Amino acid sequence: MRRSIKNLTREELVAWLTERNEPTYRLDQLEGWLYRKDTVTFQSIPNLPKTFRNELEKEFFLYSLEEVAREEAPDGTIKFLFQAKDGERVESALIPERNRLTLCVSTQVGCRMGCRFCLTGQEGFRRNLTRGEILDQVLLVRGAIRAQGRELTNVVFMGMGEPLDNYEESLAALRTLISERRLKFSHRKVTLSTVGLIPQIRRLAGEGLDLTLAISLNATDNKTRSALMPINHQYPLEELIDALMKYPLTHRKRFTLEYVVLKGINHSPKNAQKLTQLVRGLRVKVNLIPFNPFPGSPFQRPSEGEVLEFQAHLRQRGISTFIRKSRGQGILAACGLLRWKEGT
Numbered sequence: 001m002r003r004s005i006k007n008l009t010r011e012e013l014v015a016w017l018t019e020r021n022e023p024t025y026r027l028d029q030l031e032g033w034l035y036r037k038d039t040v041t042f043q044s045i046p047n048l049p050k051t052f053r054n055e056l057e058k059e060f061f062l063y064s065l066e067e068v069a070r071e072e073a074p075d076g077t078i079k080f081l082f083q084a085k086d087g088e089r090v091e092s093a094l095i096p097e098r099n100r101l102t103l104c105v106s107t108q109v110g111c112r113m114g115c116r117f118c119l120t121g122q123e124g125f126r127r128n129l130t131r132g133e134i135l136d137q138v139l140l141v142r143g144a145i146r147a148q149g150r151e152l153t154n155v156v157f158m159g160m161g162e163p164l165d166n167y168e169e170s171l172a173a174l175r176t177l178i179s180e181r182r183l184k185f186s187h188r189k190v191t192l193s194t195v196g197l198i199p200q201i202r203r204l205a206g207e208g209l210d211l212t213l214a215i216s217l218n219a220t221d222n223k224t225r226s227a228l229m230p231i232n233h234q235y236p237l238e239e240l241i242d243a244l245m246k247y248p249l250t251h252r253k254r255f256t257l258e259y260v261v262l263k264g265i266n267h268s269p270k271n272a273q274k275l276t277q278l279v280r281g282l283r284v285k286v287n288l289i290p291f292n293p294f295p296g297s298p299f300q301r302p303s304e305g306e307v308l309e310f311q312a313h314l315r316q317r318g319i320s321t322f323i324r325k326s327r328g329q330g331i332l333a334a335c336g337l338l339r340w341k342e343g344t
Ligand code: SF4
Pocket: 111, 112, 113, 114, 115, 118, 119, 120, 121, 122, 159, 160, 161, 162, 195, 336
């Protein structure tokens, strides 16, 4: 049975090449075509012998995902819907912002975290994505936008799923992204977002990676946070903050705290005060994300004035706070709403 070539580790790829008595330079050649160029088929690789291309084709898929739909919102956000070999579907969102072009990738089909403000979370978990499937979102979108003369600048692991709940595959994809031999993304241009799985944050701390870590915070006390994010029962705020305190942030780096603003729930002056106390001693910036209602959601979107007021309260207390535009709302591609709306 054929398998995705990008699911092989470097060592596995070397072993496969060695079994076939391929010369050692074949590895670099192959990695260049797989990860740095926008190769469409094995047969289109010009500098590999025909017999070798046939072998690759017989054993592997070049891509484990196929684009099945694309939709652009008025603000320029483009949502890509991909289908895996088993028919499961995942999404990625390409978000243009000033001089940046950021791709938000999914790491699981569905999610088991059950955050109540998130549509994906309401629909449960189906399976983890493989490293090849995570990377193919980047590679396929990169190929599509390079064809328009544009280049991806940032990748965020913030789409469907909790990346640290699929630790091995997310990390393998991440390492491939920043590998000098492979996609060559700068550490600084990659962000991983988590609800705060503490054992995995501790493990990540020992990986020697200089990526940006974003924490989906959304509340300033355990009662509210547990009501919004069931994971808080297991890993409450104090333990989460303690894990962040011990995380080895490199010079001038700071954590990003994602904060979905829910009307009447988490944006009072008292919330600003509590948030300030909570993060004392941590280098952070806060991204406020006005909630995007979805059908059946129990929450409401705050007014612009309410979000601005909360931002002002945090800034007065010396916390760098930004308001993230809810991008691609019309196509349900905004944060926490990354799910294909059938029939749109
Ligand atoms: S917000 Fe993220 S972690 Fe929470 S349920 Fe949605 S996809 Fe999962």
